[in-house]
Amino acid sequence: MATGKEFGMARVKQDLRYALRHLLRSPGFTVSAVITLALGIGANLVVFLLLYGVILRPLPFSHPEQLVRIARAYPGSGDSNAYSATKILFFSRTNRSFESVAGYDYFPHSVNLMEQQAAIPLQSLGVSSNFFHVFAMEPMLGHGFAPEDMQPGAAGVAVLSDATWRRQFNADPNIVGRAITLGSEKYTVVGVANPKFQLDNKIDIWTTLHLKEDAENHDNNYNVVARLKSGVTPAMAQDDLKRVLLQLKDTYPDLWSAQESAHVWDYHASLVGDVKPALNILMGAVGILLVVVAANILSLLLTRAISRRREMSVRVALGATGGRLLQQMLVENLLLCALGAVAGIALAQFTAPVILHLTPIQLPAFASLHVGSSGVAFAAGLAVLCAVLFSLVPALESRRVHLNDSLRLNTTRIAPGRVPAQRVLVVGEVAMSLVLLVAAALLLGSFWKLVHIAPGFDPANTATFKTGLSVAQTSTGAAFGQTLDTLAAHTEALPGVESAAAVIGAPMEPVPDLPFDIAGRPAPSDGSSYDEKYVPITADYFTTLKIPVAAGRAFTMADNKSSAPVLIVNEQFVHTYFPKENPIGQHVQIGKAMGPDFADPVREIVGVVGNVKQLGLEQRAPEMMYLPAGQVPDKMVQLIGQSRGMTWVVRKKSANVDLANALRGVFLDTAQLPIAGMTTMDHLMSDSVAQQRFSMMLLSGFGLIALFLGAAGLYGVMSYTVARQTKEIGVRMALGAARGDILRMVLREAGILVGIGLLVGVLASIAGGRLMSSMLFGVAPRDPIALLAGSGVLLLTGLFAAWWPARRAASTEPMEALRIE
Structure with a gap:
């Protein structure tokens, strides 16, 4: 005797086979729905990978939550990450909150590796002796720096990056102890860094800073990173540094400022702070795009659900419960959304590396767009969410029709009765499309003003490059x-x-x-x-x-x-x-x-x-x-x-x-001296607005996709409406209505839907405009020109989409329409 679990599995397999046959019988619908879902899920997945790879994924270090950056803070002004060598050493020996403290150059600097009469430009970073210890990333070969390496006059020592070791020294296993020349200075290689050691800059080689405490040391040239002791929070460390600063006043009164305080903040957050707003806006944009995609497919499914009312009514008459019908629809839509998710993952896998290469957003070196388990889980979550939505809405809509009405329905005709859910979806599509179009218009106006502003110099015919x-x-x-x-x-x-x-x-x-x-x-x-x-x-x-x-x-x-x-x-x-x-x-x-x-x-x-x-x-x-x-x-x-x-x-x-x-x-x-980074001033100026240009193009692309899908959704609804009202149109025309009257009637209904959508979209754009203020230049977040331009484009597109069903309705022959049963 079959158990309940086995019986349930048999039902699921039966539903899967039926769902597959049902989708194969409608290849046009299936292909268009899968492609549409792939666009929505794929776009969301790419931006999620950016968001996860940069912001959500922990740093590749042991206990990264213990890493903090120390900054100087003054009332009424922002933080400054720069500290002097004296303060770094003083903090290191007097604090009670940090396991270790390290300083490193505020900017990497260019050095020339002299190899066989050739000068090879490298990016170098000066660091204190416990730098690698703070990150719990000791070198893969050799060892890190020792305290005596920081003493003034000490011999130069260096740690190579894994990439430099492989590229410049052919991964020589005997590299430790080898002498190298940087510029005119001699250094001894003491280690090769772990290949996973990546921060916000690409560093080729690390050397030691020569630091000492000095009562006259005012040069704030170094970043400070520290590792908290177990159980210590950043807030506790910040309170401890208040005591340290008061102690500094007694030891080095000339280095103490009454207005200065210390700000301890999460190290990961300090690396991604400039990138986060742009990524959040992109995530919001693709989220809106997914809503439009879902609304478009849901509108198609509602039309299909209407055409299947007789089938569902027969099932109910034969004893099927509402839950059983919902399960069948859920399995069908899960299969459809699974296909869309797989296609979306494939699309993201292909486009993510291209986006990473093309994006001008300054991503940290540890950023990655690999579609791993987290990306698959995100796509699967979106697919399940869409499947549930695609099943519940048609199920709720079908409850409005009585069983006897459905059983009397001629299967050759579309069922009578209005479908308000479809109209709500069209209104939502128009509103969301307007939000994206207005956002793109704001960025377009901002970019136009940026590229036409006078920079104060003439970049034409000017080359630029760097030298160490x-x-x-x-x-x-x-x-x-x-x-x-x-x-x-x-x-x-x-x-x-x-x-x-x-x-x-x-x-x-x-x-x-x-x-x-x-x-x-x-x-x-x-x-x-x-x-x-x-x-x-x-x-x-x-x-x-x-x-x-x-x-x-x-x-x-x-x-x-x-x-x-x-x-x-x-x-x-x-x-x-x-x-x-x-x-x-x-x-x-x-x-x-x-x-x-x-x-x-x-x-x-x-x-x-x-x-x-x-x-x-x-x-x-x-x-x-x-x-x-x-x-x-x-x-x-x-x-x-x-x-x-x-x-x-x-x-x-x-x-x-x-x-x-x-x-x-x-x-x-x-x-x-080798020269590096040769380009032109025109390119340098173009690169300076590359992030705005990239965001504008991406949002414009999302807006155009949403515009197309919104127009397709309106076309589908109006086509269904015209088909449903064929007899009514015939009666009107038999009673003397002109073709122009029928045309205006259909366009009026479409115009009402678009108008309501535009009203909702304008209100949403005004409410959300301030979120984009950080990305705009010379354009107000509630710019009326952008609102009018987006509304005009959507209105014209909507009326154009409704024109073909309206024209077909106006071409209806009265006698043919009246003969429809």
């Missing part, structure tokens, strides 16, 4: 300036070159902020210094980028280490600090607050130049301080030149001139 600098070339300000001037002169001597210059960071690239004081003016009320952008340049920088000189003069080759210290500021600097004064002749001292080693001589402002969009086209032009590269203080040269390298801008006489090989030869022959 050796220790010898950055040993003093004089050596630094001489190296750059020599390279600029040799570059300008090349055929096809109009002018060339070096800068610490070209427009659209980050540049450092440094504190300064204005002669004859009291410091800010909080006792700190002013703080603005610090940009060392060579003489022809303004000429090369065609930045206009508004007042005074530009720099010349005579502005060097032996000449009077000078400074050029931009118009925004003048507006902020000298709104009612002539800035020419004013005096500024940079770096005094950083200690005597960084104190710059007092500089005279000799010129004012136009504003440049240094931080990006969407940002206002910051206050800028330009100074001759040859006049940078020695300590600052060593800090900036060795850690960041320099960016070069070269204006060509013609766009057709190819300088790549000639420039590589000049820099290698003149200074043994």
Whole structure:
């Protein structure tokens, strides 16, 4: 005798066989539904993989929840991740909350690996001795750094990344103990890092920082990462650091600020903070797209359910319960949605690597778009959710029809009676489509304004690239300036070159902020210094980028280490600090607050130049301080030149001139410096708006798919309505109604559905517009033009979709319609 479980399984198998036959009998419906589901589930899966790979997946370290970043915080301003070596060492030895604390360079820097007369550019990161210990990621070969490696004057040691070890040293198993040359400095390889060790930057090699506690150490140049002790929360650690800062006041009073506090925050969150808003918006967009997909398929299923009412009524008459019918529909829809999910997974598997390659969103190095168990589970969850929805709504709708009515139904005709659920679905599709179209229109308007804003310089015919600098070339300000001037002169001597210059960071690239004081003016009320952008340049920088000189003069080759210290500021600097004064002749001292080693001589402002969009086209032009590269203080040269390298801008006489090989030869022959990242200023500007362009294109694509599906849904509903009202239309026409009257009747009904959907969509767009404010430039989140444009496109598309059923209704012959039983 069969058990209940066996009987239940037999029923499921029977339902599966019936569902498969039912889907195969309607190949057109099945294929279109599977493709539509694949689009919806696949798009959601790709964005989920981005979201999971970047935000939800734990960092690939032991107990990643214990990793935190320590930042400086001041009232009324944001956090700063930079700390000085003295504070890092002081925190490390006086805290009670951290198992270990490590510091590392605020920015990776370029170094040249000298191998067999070749200079190979690498990205290097200086770290404290317990850096790998904090992450619980000891090197795969060899060992990490020891405390004595951080002592000033200690021999240089290095840990290679797994990729560098394999690429540059052919995975030599005897690499530990080998001597290498970085620039002009000798290092000994002590280890090869674990291949899973990835942070927010691609690092080729790690070296030790030489750190010591110093009462005059004001240079905040290092990030701080720490591992919490077991049972300690970030809030507890933050309270502990309040005690540490008070202790710092007694030990190093000159390094203590009454306004300063410490902010302890999750390390993972600190790496993905800039990416999260864009990913959340994309997730919301594909979620809306899935709603439109589900509504479209549900509308088709409702029409099929209506045509199957007689079949279902016969089943009920033969004893089938409502639960049994629901099970049958659920199995059918699970099979359909499973096929859609499999196709969606295949689509995501193919498109995810392409999206990862194309996306300009700055993803952390640990980000991955691999469709693993979590991705399959997500797709399966969406499939089950859709299947339940696709089964419940038709089941509830079918309860409105009485059994006897269904049994009397002629199976050659569509059942009479209105189907309000279909109209609700059309309204929902129109509303969701409008939300996506308005979002795309907002991004399109924002992008248009971005690309047409004046950047403050002329990017045409200008190449740009980066170079690292050796220790010898950055040993003093004089050596630094001489190296750059020599390279600029040799570059300008090349055929096809109009002018060339070096800068610490070209427009659209980050540049450092440094504190300064204005002669004859009291410091800010909080006792700190002013703080603005610090940009060392060579003489022809303004000429090369065609930045206009508004007042005074530009720099010349005579502005060097032996000449009077000078400074050029931009118009925004003048507006902020000298709104009612002539800035020419004013005096500024940079770096005094950083200690005597960084104190710059007092500089005279000799010129004012136009504003440049240094931080990006969407940002206002910051206050800028330009100074001759040859006049940078020695300590600052060593800090900036060795850690960041320099960016070069070269204006060509013609766009057709190819300088790549000639420039590589000049820099290698003149200074043994390889060049990296060669591109054009036009491309640099284009890259600066790449995230906005990518989001705009993705949302526009979602909007167009939703628009097409919404139009298809409206077409299906109106076709069904016309077929259902054939006899009514015949009666109207027999009684004298003109074809135009019938056309207007059908279009009026479609217009009402679209109009209600637009009203709901406008309200939803207005309510959700503020969520996009962080991605917009020069466009209000509730921009009326975007709302009107999206509404107009949807209204025209909806009426066009309804036109064909309306035209068919108006072409109905009265006598043929009246003969329908």
